[in-house]
Amino acid sequence: MAKTNISASLKGNMAFEMEINGHKVTTDATVENGGNNLGPSPKALLLAGLIGCSGIDVMTITKKMRVEIEDVNVDIEAETREEDPKIYNYIKIIYKFKGKELNYDKLERAVKLSMEKYCGVAAMLEKAVPITYEIKIEE
Numbered sequence: 148m149a150k151t152n153i154s155a156s157l158k159g160n161m162a163f164e165m166e167i168n169g170h171k172v173t174t175d176a177t178v179e180n181g182g183n184n185l186g187p188s189p190k191a192l193l194l195a196g197l198i199g200c201s202g203i204d205v206m207t208i209t210k211k212m213r214v215e216i217e218d219v220n221v222d223i224e225a226e227t228r229e230e231d232p233k234i235y236n237y238i239k240i241i242y243k244f245k246g247k248e249l250n251y252d253k254l255e256r257a258v259k260l261s262m263e264k265y266c267g268v269a270a271m272l273e274k275a276v277p278i279t280y281e282i283k284i285e286e
Contacts, residue, residue, distance in 0.1 A: 162186065193272070194223045194238070200268040201240065204261035212253050218245040238272065240280040249284050258282055 155165040161182040162175040174189050176182025198221045209216055220243040226236045244254055262269050
């Protein structure tokens, strides 16, 4: 069974520097929330983790399908509720693919497999918030 161990240390005020498998990541609160804005918020990193998880899945699946993708951009829109705890009301992921003669059905299948079967981040988040996705093919 795989384990994840992360170490974090306070770097002043509200900023924490974490060591994740040899990579350093700093999180902080915004100035409006009393921090120094030295890094993204933990909730923003959660969304970044979702993009990374699903993005890796989609690239792995489309390579197996022999879909030649020139580029992919992934955007997330997430609305935070006003009351505490300030969790997301919804998360929408927008996948924008570029390539010649891309097959929409294959791209949709890859994204669906990621979101419904392989992406552990999506599986965990979906227990707390609805996640939808959209697929666009750009020229």
